Structures are given as structure tokens and as C-alpha cells.
Amino acid sequence: MKNIVILISGRGSNMQAIVEAELGDARVAAVIANRPDAAGLAWAAERGIATVALDHKAYADRLAFDRALMAAIDDFAPDLVVLAGFMRILTAEFTAHYRDRLLNIHPSLLPSFPGLDTHRRAIEAGCKLAGCTVHFVTAELDHGPIVAQAAVPVLDQDDPASLAARVLKEEHRIYPAAVRDVLAGRLRIDGLRVVASA
Incomplete structure (x- = not known):
């Protein structure tokens, strides 16, 4: 069984889509938030998923928080770390630690x-x-490297909220599928591109 750790900052609608998806030989082992009041934590806990609240404001700087976050993530031995509305700029040390197993939408x-x-x-x-x-x-x-994309038309009457709502539906569709494909080994990174595995 492969482990997924999901990072959120708020309600985590993409986290919910992944949790509710058919992931094959994988499970969401934990949901971690940088805000203790993130609504997604309660949603995950109600479904029996381990949760961790790690308040970034309690750390002296970005690197100190990222190191604490890495320690919390690694407790769950993740095969994949998934950012789902995680509103933090990550340090180079963090991204290097999870190279080729860190996804964002x-x-x-x-x-x-x-x-x-x-x-x-x-x-x-x-x-x-x-x-x-x-x-x-x-x-x-x-x-x-880009794993997947989905497009929607921009309508003449669109405002940012209406366009965001249409795009979010596509996010909920393609993110679980991308997570599933990466964990199943159906994709590989070739330079700057993601291609189907041979």
C-alpha cells in the first residue's frame, strides 16, 4: 500500500476529491495543514485520516517551518506528497527533499x-x-514538469468567481487521476516533460 500525504491551508476541496477517488493500491495516510483552523482537517479526521496542524507562525523563518514540516510528513513514509491549496512558498531544501514525488495543482x-x-x-x-x-x-x-492540464472556455460574461468555479470542477477531475497515474508508475519525467512510461 502506497502512502499519500496531502498538505492544505483551508477547506481542501482538492484534498476531498483525492480522498474520495479510487486510488488503487494507495491511501491518504495523513492531511497536514499550516493553519490550525483549516476546515479540511476536521473533514479528514471525520473520515479516520491522521491529521497534523503545524502553524507556520510558530517558527522563526521559512526554513525552520519547512524542516519541521518535512519531519511531520516523513513520519508517514510518503510515496507522494500532494499540495492541495497549500498556500506557502516552499524552500529549495524542501522541494529537493521530495524531488519527483511532490505534486501541485x-x-x-x-x-x-x-x-x-x-x-x-x-x-x-x-x-x-x-x-x-x-x-x-x-x-x-x-x-x-506538467503531468496534466484541463481547459475551460472563458465566457464574455465571466468574472473571476464564475471562471474559478468552472476551473475548480476540472481540478477535482484531473488531480485524482494524475495522483493515480503517478503512483501506478504510468508516467515518468523526461527532462522538463512528463511522458508515458514504456
């Missing part, structure tokens, strides 16, 4: 619109398509 079609306010920026740029990207995490923010 970002609400844009990367490499376009890394960072925040992706839906507003896509609308303002006149994009006809927006979407989401599952990618392996590297030290560079919202970069790394």
Missing part, C-alpha cells in the same frame, strides 16, 4: 499566470481558454 494553464489572481489575470488578458495544471514541484514557484 495550479489554477491556470501553466506556464501562463503563475502566482495569485489567475482567473482575473486570464480575463483581463483576453484569454479564450483558462484552466488548471497538475505539475511536479520544483524550487521555482508554479513551475515544474
Whole structure:
């Protein structure tokens, strides 16, 4: 049985989608949040999943928190660490520690619109398509080999909230599938690309 550790900062809707998905020979071993009041912790605990609250404000700096976070994650011997609305910029030490086993989902079609306010920026740029990207995490923010993407049309009447809602439905569809494919060994990293395993 392969172990997944999911990191959240809030309600964790992508975490919920992964927990409720058919993951084959894998299970969500733990959900860890950097905010003790993250609603997703209670949701996970109600389903018998181990939870850890690790308040980043209790640490002197980003690296001290990341080292404590690594220790908490490693207690669960993860095969894959999944970021699901985890609103922290991670240090190079952290991303190197989980190299090739750290996934994130970002609400844009990367490499376009890394960072925040992706839906507003896509609308303002006149994009006809927006979407989401599952990618392996590297030290560079919202970069790394792309595992999966999904696109939705940007409608003339869209505002950031309406576009976000359509994109979120796609996030909930492609993220569990990407997690399943990575853990099953169906994908491999080839330079900057993710390709089907031979």
C-alpha cells in the first residue's frame, strides 16, 4: 500500500476529491495543514485520516517551518506528497527533499499566470481558454514538469468567481487521476516533460 500525504491551508476541496477517488493500491495516510483552523482537517479526521496542524507562525523563518514540516510528513513514509491549496512558498531544501514525488495543482494553464489572481489575470488578458495544471514541484514557484492540464472556455460574461468555479470542477477531475497515474508508475519525467512510461 502506497502512502499519500496531502498538505492544505483551508477547506481542501482538492484534498476531498483525492480522498474520495479510487486510488488503487494507495491511501491518504495523513492531511497536514499550516493553519490550525483549516476546515479540511476536521473533514479528514471525520473520515479516520491522521491529521497534523503545524502553524507556520510558530517558527522563526521559512526554513525552520519547512524542516519541521518535512519531519511531520516523513513520519508517514510518503510515496507522494500532494499540495492541495497549500498556500506557502516552499524552500529549495524542501522541494529537493521530495524531488519527483511532490505534486501541485495550479489554477491556470501553466506556464501562463503563475502566482495569485489567475482567473482575473486570464480575463483581463483576453484569454479564450483558462484552466488548471497538475505539475511536479520544483524550487521555482508554479513551475515544474506538467503531468496534466484541463481547459475551460472563458465566457464574455465571466468574472473571476464564475471562471474559478468552472476551473475548480476540472481540478477535482484531473488531480485524482494524475495522483493515480503517478503512483501506478504510468508516467515518468523526461527532462522538463512528463511522458508515458514504456
